[in-house]
Amino acid sequence: MELKHLTSFVAVADQLSFVRAAVQLHISQPALTGQIQKLEEELGVQLLARNRRTVKLTDVGTIFLEEARATLARARQAADRAQKAARGEFGRLKIAFVSSAALEIVPGIVIEFRKQHPEVALDLINIQTANQVEGLLEKTLDIGFVRLPLSNDQLSITIIHREKFVVILPKEHRLAKEKQLRAAQLREEPFVAYGRRWAPGFFDSVMQICNREGFSPNIVQETGEMYTAIALVGAGAGIAILPQSVVRAQSRNIVMKPLSKSTEHSEIALATRAGNNSSLVESFVSVARKVCKTIS
Structure with missing residues (x-):
């Protein structure tokens, strides 16, 4: 059964005339x-009762007409969704984020993307x-x-946010009244670190800040969440070097x-699979770039 046969049947049923239906469909009678x-032979039923003067739907034809309309509507919907998906306007994206991006970066991008792509x-x-x-390499994330x-x-890495590193201290710390600090002043301090196992690149950046001043930080506590690190500093467990916005x-x-x-900065980027991005992924990255012009 072909969609064009269903289309032809619906046209005849609507017009109750082969002549008018042929004109509507731009085909010969x-x-x-x-x-x-051919449709009736394939189904093994009579859909239309016709003679030289009249065309009428049979009882079976009336039932089939409803189903034919629904099938054609679903086919149009499928085609529309496929075209929208190709343009990055329809589908589903699986997106992960680090908690430190959750407050200032992710919400604005998501809101704008949903506004532009409500069917995604x-x-x-x-x-x-x-x-x-x-997750990205195993294709469980987009x-x-x-x-x-x-x-x-x-x-593929697209940088969308850049900010300075800062030192955080308990309010009662001996260095808390200083306007700014040099990394060298932290030589003897216990450190709370965003651990290497969770963010190796970020961890190494903090280590480099200290190493340039000739010391390796005394890490007394590692954590997989920056906000947990802040809480530990507030509780007096040590100090930490973290991104300013967090x-x-x-x-x-x-x-x-x-x-x-x-001169070091902490950066947040969008990571996607290199050379294998869908239109949907590219659309999200494009929106993020535009939104983050006002963030970074």
Whole structure:
């Protein structure tokens, strides 16, 4: 059974005339008659009672007409969705993000994307950078908001946010009244670190800041969440070097100090599979770039 046969049958049923239906479909009347006959032969039923003067639906034809209309509507919907998917306007995206991007970065992008692509479903999940890489390579994720640096030849990286590192201290710390701090002043301090197993590139960046001042930090506690690190600092467990925006959102019991002479920045990027991105993924990345012009 072909869709064109269903289309022809619906046209004849609507017009109750082979002549008018043929004109509507822009085909010859013999061709239209042949299509209806072939459809009836295939079904083994009579759909139309016709003579030289009149065309009427049989009882079976009335029932079949309803189903034919529904089938054609579903076919049009399928074609429409396929075309929208090809343009990045329909489908589903599985997106992961690091918790430190959850407040200032992810919401604005998601809101704007949903506004522009209301028929795209977004599955959002909080996952650390290292696990995001695994998910992207195993194709269980489509896009990841990751903390840089990150190096993987199988991934495409698009930087969308850049900010300074800062030192966070308990409010009662001896250095809390300083306007800014040098990394060298932290030589003897216990550190709370965003652990290497969860974000190796970020961990190494913090280590490099300290190494340039000639010391390796005394890490007394590692955590897989930046907000947990802030809470530990507030509880007096040590100090930490973290991105500025993360600290701004959690200022209770802590103080934030800029790092003097430091040119390092913490960056958040969108990670996708290299060379294998759908129109849907490309659409999301495009929206993120535009939104983040006002964020970074």
